Amino acid sequence: MRPLVAEIDLDALRHNYQLACRCAPHSRSVAVIKADAYGHGALECARALESLAPAFAVACIEEALTLREGGITQPIVLLEGIFTANELALVDAHGFWVAVHSQWQVDALLAARPDQPIPVWLKVDSGMHRLGFAPHEAENIWRQLKAAPSVAALHLMSHFASADALDNRCFNQQMEQIQALASALDAPLCLANSPATLAWPVAHGDWNRPGVMLYGSDPLEVANEVTQQLQPVMTLRSKIIALRELEEGEPVGYGGRWRAQRRSRIAVVACGYGDGYDRHAVDGTPVLVNGQRCPIAGKVSMDMLTVDVTDVPDAAIGSDVVLWGRAQNGEVLRVDEVARYCDTISYTLLTGVLPRAPRRYHECSV
Ligand SMILES: *Cc1c(COP(=O)(O)O)cnc(C)c1O
Numbered sequence: 464m465r466p467l468v469a470e471i472d473l474d475a476l477r478h479n480y481q482l483a484c485r486c487a488p489h490s491r492s493v494a495v496i497k498a499d500a501y502g503h504g505a506l507e508c509a510r511a512l513e514s515l516a517p518a519f520a521v522a523c524i525e526e527a528l529t530l531r532e533g534g535i536t537q538p539i540v541l542l543e544g545i546f547t548a549n550e551l552a553l554v555d556a557h558g559f560w561v562a563v564h565s566q567w568q569v570d571a572l573l574a575a576r577p578d579q580p581i582p583v584w585l586k587v588d589s590g591m592h593r594l595g596f597a598p599h600e601a602e603n604i605w606r607q608l609k610a611a612p613s614v615a616a617l618h619l620m621s622h623f624a625s626a627d628a629l630d631n632r633c634f635n636q637q638m639e640q641i642q643a644l645a646s647a648l649d650a651p652l653c654l655a656n657s658p659a660t661l662a663w664p665v666a667h668g669d670w671n672r673p674g675v676m677l678y679g680s681d682p683l684e685v686a687n688e689v690t691q692q693l694q695p696v697m698t699l700r701s702k703i704i705a706l707r708e709l710e711e712g713e714p715v716g717y718g719g720r721w722r723a724q725r726r727s728r729i730a731v732v733a734c735g736y737g738d739g740y741d742r743h744a745v746d747g748t749p750v751l752v753n754g755q756r757c758p759i760a761g762k763v764s765m766d767m768l769t770v771d772v773t774d775v776p777d778a779a780i781g782s783d784v785v786l787w788g789r790a791q792n793g794e795v796l797r798v799d800e801v802a803r804y805c806d807t808i809s810y811t812l813l814t815g816v817l818p819r820a821p822r823r824y825h826e827c828s829v
Contacts, residue, residue, distance in 0.1 A: 466702035467734050469816050470788070471503050473511035473826035475679055475694035480515055482692055483660050483673040490667045492660070493540055493653075495674035496530075497522040502739075502813040503678060503697055504822050506533040511826065513537070520672055524550050524559070531557050540584065542672075543594065544568050551575045562586050562620055564594040569604055573611050580615035583608055584653055589640040590633065591624040598644045605648050618669065619650040626658040626666070629684050638665060658682040661689055680809035681799050695795060697813060698788025699740070699820065702781055703752070705731040706772070715769050716761030721746045729760060730772045732784045737765040739816040740786060741805040744768070748804035751785035752778050754792035787812070 483492050494516040500508035509519055509530050520540040521527050527539040540560040545551060548571035554561055555577035563569055564586040572581065585605055588595035596604055601619070608614045621641050625633045645652055652668030657676035659666040662683055675682050679695040709715070709723040730752065736742040740763055748759040750768075752775050760771040772778035783791055787798040798809040805812065 465733055466700075466704075467738055467820050468700055468823045469502075469820045470698040470700055471507065471822055471824050472694070472696050472698070472789075473507070473824060475696045476503070476508055476511050476677060477515060478694050479677045479679055479696065480512055480673075482689070483657075483671070483676060484515075486660050486689060487655065487664070487667040487671050490655070490669060490671045491517050492671045492673055493518040493520040494677060495520045495542075495656075495672050496677075497526060497542065497674070498814045499526075501675060501678050501810065502816045504824070505530060506535070507822070507824050508677075509533070509535045509537075518560070518670075520674075524553060527557065527559050528553070538582070544586075545571065548574075551577065551581070554581055555579060560584065560616075562594075563604075563608070564596070566604075569608065572613055573607065575613045577613055580613055582616040582618075583614050584618045584620035587619060587621045587641065587644060589621040589637040591622055591637070593622070595621065598640050601644060602647065605650065617650070618653050619645055619648065620653045623654070623656060623659055623666070626656060626663055627682050627684055631663075634659075634663060634666075638663075656682075662687075675810055675813075678809075678813060679798075680813070681797070695788045695797065697798070697816070699734070699786040699816065700788065701732050701734045701784045701786065703730040703772075703778060703784060704733050704767075704780065706778070706780060707731075714761075717764065718762060721761040721769075721771075725773070727760075727771055728773045728778070730757075730770045730778055730782070730784075732768050732770055732786075733766065734768055734784070734786055734820075735764045735766045737817065738820045739812075740768065741801075741807060741812060741815070743805045743807065744801070745804055748801060749796055751783075751790040751794055751796050753782050754785075754790035754794040756794075756796070 518538040544562040560582040562584045586595035587601045653670040655666045655671040657673045660673045679693045681690040709727045749756045761769045
């Protein structure tokens with residue numbers, strides 16, 4: 464069988480979740496497990512966090528229903544709320560919580576007669592200008608929802624555009640908007656994504672919404688002593704399936720992008736863009752061969768990629784290759800670092816791992 468697997472360390476997931484909680488001891492943290500838990504398997508991750516997380520968050524009702532059908536009983540927040548008014552019946556039946564960002568969603572809620580009042584997070588656009596009501600609109604809507612018998616546990620929610628940046632001007636402007644509104648309404652808050660959970664205590668609310676940090680990715684522009692404690696959850700692992708010696712000047716792969724500068728040993732690894740590995744990986748993108756860093760040499764193909772292992776004499780057919788995550792010798796290659804070589808972010812690499820790479824789950828403690 465092809466050796467490529469995405470190993471998922473559920474102990475690391477729990478460790479990272481607990482780290483998020485320790486960063487914000489006065490908040491509760493919804494574990495954000497949208498997009499199939501950032502590619503890690505939503506149901507498996509939810510089960511691993513079930514005894515720790517008081518609630519989960521997903522993007523849409525389809526994702527929430529998958530969790531319910533899998534036996535997850537916690538509240539589940541729909542971060543974009545309903546997409547059609549008739550979803551409110553399912554929201555009511557399954558005890559989901561909804562974000563509300565548009566007038567038609569407000570109208571649907573005010574018209575609804577659910578069996579149980581529906582917990583609502585009113586989304587305010589504090590400066591990101593994607594979803595949510597402008598602060599001056601939000602005040603009136605807040606009062607309407609507050610008075611509605613169909614609505615419970617109303618919270619004010621907002622999302623930061625650049626909580627990951629060292630430069631705090633955007634963040635501070637957004638915070639000012641939110642704080643002014645929150646004090647006028649005496650509203651409980653739900654603001655912080657991973658970077659704000661890690662770096663901006665002022666943004667910690669009644670609830671926080673850490674996502675990518677749960678999977679061990681450092682969301683901050685500059686790592687700190689807390690983010691260094693994050694443990695990688697996914698190890699994308701494969702093996703060397705062929706080796707060859709090249710003379711100086713000989714090219715490798717499509718278009719001959721890489722050429723040997725010396726006599727070189729090239730390993731072919733069973734992993735390609737058909738598995739979700741990013742085709743934009745440049746020459747020099749690191750992988751771990753037997754736990755040692757080696758550079759990618761040549762363009763990534765659909766089913767394979769090529770690595771310069773000239774400096775790893777013990778590299779052989781069958782040698783362990785880690786594309787990101789933790790090698791058998793304990794060496795870690797962070798997905799964040801790989802992402803920089805691919806001119807992207809960890810989120811796209813993690814969510815991009817395709818079903819051809821089977822997920823294999825590991826945990827010691829339960
Ligand atoms: C995805 C998402 C989050 C989590 O963001 P991370 O950067 O992964 O921590 C939080 N809030 C909302 C509204 C989201 O869509």
